[in-house]
Amino acid sequence: MWNVSEKKVHGSNRVTGTIAITTALLLALTYVFSAPASQAGARPRPEATPQANPVGGRVLGLSAICDDCRPEKFTSECTGFLEGPVFDREGTLWVAGILKGVIWRVTPDGHCTVGMQLPAEVKFPCGLRFSQDGTLYGVAMGYGLFSVDMSSKKVTLLASGAGLGGLPDGAFHGLDDIFIDRTGGMYLTDAAGSSVLNPVGQLFYRDSSGNVKRIINGGLMFPNGVVLSPDEKMLYIDEWAANRILAVPVVSPGVINPGWGYVFATLSGGHGPDSMTADSAGNIYVAHFGSGEVLIFAPNGDYYGPIRLPEGAGSNPTNLAFHNGYLYITESEKGEIWRVKAKIPGINLYGGS
Numbered sequence: 001m002w003n004v005s006e007k008k009v010h011g012s013n014r015v016t017g018t019i020a021i022t023t024a025l026l027l028a029l030t031y032v033f034s035a036p037a038s039q040a041g042a043r044p045r046p047e048a049t050p051q052a053n054p055v056g057g058r059v060l061g062l063s064a065i066c067d068d069c070r071p072e073k074f075t076s077e078c079t080g081f082l083e084g085p086v087f088d089r090e091g092t093l094w095v096a097g098i099l100k101g102v103i104w105r106v107t108p109d110g111h112c113t114v115g116m117q118l119p120a121e122v123k124f125p126c127g128l129r130f131s132q133d134g135t136l137y138g139v140a141m142g143y144g145l146f147s148v149d150m151s152s153k154k155v156t157l158l159a160s161g162a163g164l165g166g167l168p169d170g171a172f173h174g175l176d177d178i179f180i181d182r183t184g185g186m187y188l189t190d191a192a193g194s195s196v197l198n199p200v201g202q203l204f205y206r207d208s209s210g211n212v213k214r215i216i217n218g219g220l221m222f223p224n225g226v227v228l229s230p231d232e233k234m235l236y237i238d239e240w241a242a243n244r245i246l247a248v249p250v251v252s253p254g255v256i257n258p259g260w261g262y263v264f265a266t267l268s269g270g271h272g273p274d275s276m277t278a279d280s281a282g283n284i285y286v287a288h289f290g291s292g293e294v295l296i297f298a299p300n301g302d303y304y305g306p307i308r309l310p311e312g313a314g315s316n317p318t319n320l321a322f323h324n325g326y327l328y329i330t331e332s333e334k335g336e337i338w339r340v341k342a343k344i345p346g347i348n349l350y351g352g353s
Contacts, residue, residue, distance in 0.1 A: 059303050059304075059305060060298060060303065060305070061304065062304055062307070064344070065283070065296055065305075065343060065344065066327075069308075070310065071309055071329060072338065073337075073338055074336075075106060075337050076334070076337075077112035078112040080098060080099040080100030080101075080102065080335070081099045082095050082096070082098075082335060082336075083098055083127065083275070083318045083319050084126060084138065084330075085128075085319055085321040085328050085330050086321060087321060088134070089130075091108055091323070091324070092105060092107065092108075093108075094115060094128060095330060095337070096126060098124050098332075101117065101118045102115075102125075103116045103125065103136075103138070110337075116148060116153045118140070118146070118155060119155055121157070121160075122138075122140045122142070122157070123143055125138050126138075126139055126140065127139045127176065127178040127319075128178070129178050129179065129186075130349070135147050135148070135150070136150055137178060137186065138178070139175035139178045139188060141174040143157070143161065144157075144158070144159045144175055145178075145186075145188065146158055159212060160172070161175075172188075173192040173193045173200070173201075174190065175189065175192075176190070176191040176192075177189045177225050177275055179227050181232055182232060183208055185207045185208055186206040187203065187204075187205055187235065188203070188206065189202075189223040189224060189225070189226050189237065190204060190223065191222045191223050191240070194221055194223070194241065195241045196241040199218065199241075200219075200220075201239070202214055202220065202223070203216035203220065203223060207253070207254055215256055221239040221242040222239060222240040222241035223240075224238050224239070224275060225273060225276035225286065226238075226276070227276045227277055227347070228250070228347075230278065230282050230347055232253075233249065233250055234247055234248070234249060235248045235250050238272075238273035238274075240271070240274065241272060243266065243271075243272045243273065244263055244265060244267060244273070245263070245264045245267075245284070245286060245297075246261055246262070246264060247262055247263075247264035248260070248261035264301055265301055267295065269288075270288045270289060270291030270293070270315075271289045271290030272288075272289055274286070275287055275318060277321060277347065279345060279346050280347060282299040283296055283298055283299065284296070284297045285327065286320075287330075288306075289316050289318060290315055291306075292308060292309045292314065292315040292317065293308050293309070294320065294327070307327070309329070313331060313334065314332065314333030314335075315333055317329050317332075318331065322342065322346020325341060326341055327340050327342045327346070
């Protein structure tokens, strides 16, 4: 395990950087290849029963969320382990290809082209978000935080795992996801190297001036998705390795009250919760990696039910985005993007997604 205090004692950026990148590589390979291993000789996914409730609590049913709730395939042209779908203000979809180190540009009719090839050091781009000014921010498990000027497509490296300006006592292990609040501050999940038996995952916050601080110092089991409630008073973090979602009150931007944090939902089956989004009513949507489902929860934790990818689709949904009355779902096993008609609009995000 990497002890961040050793960085101060020895002052070796080369050593800490090597360890951080090695850890990220190992985690990414484990993450990517766990799905195919589980599918060796796999049987088709059984059909869900309307009465099934794998998460406990009341079952509200999906009638408030969608009508027939049957996803339709949007595109299968993008490749490279898809993640991080975001829409810009013009309605163009941008998606990260983790294994290719690219950000795909997807037209409204579902055609994929390489929007930008990221620099070689930006390994395993996972999460993307637009800020209020239209800048695209992203996190890469094998690097850290970066931004993209969408006019010039210039990529700026902001903060790496080898060292953080203004944070002398530590650095990223390997960032997984990002969420931007109304002030322009960013919540960053730090997952690499953590697991159910090694709960060293962290949560960082970068304010609009660029100052970074750690707001959860370890204890998380591969923190993956992160999203705020519409009023930004509750922060949801899911733990991929623990198959659960946590809820933590927000006192002010970048300041949380961990003493009142609680387990919002415990999932069953699959590998674990990947990324999340929310709708304008405060319902939480989570891509349940390994189950082929998107699970939806009310703000009080009651369970609406699953939106299930159809027979023949992959089992590994990774991320979600609302746009123009649809919920878009990236799926990594077969490299497809699905969408389902939604009754409730998505949470108001900068960039129009």
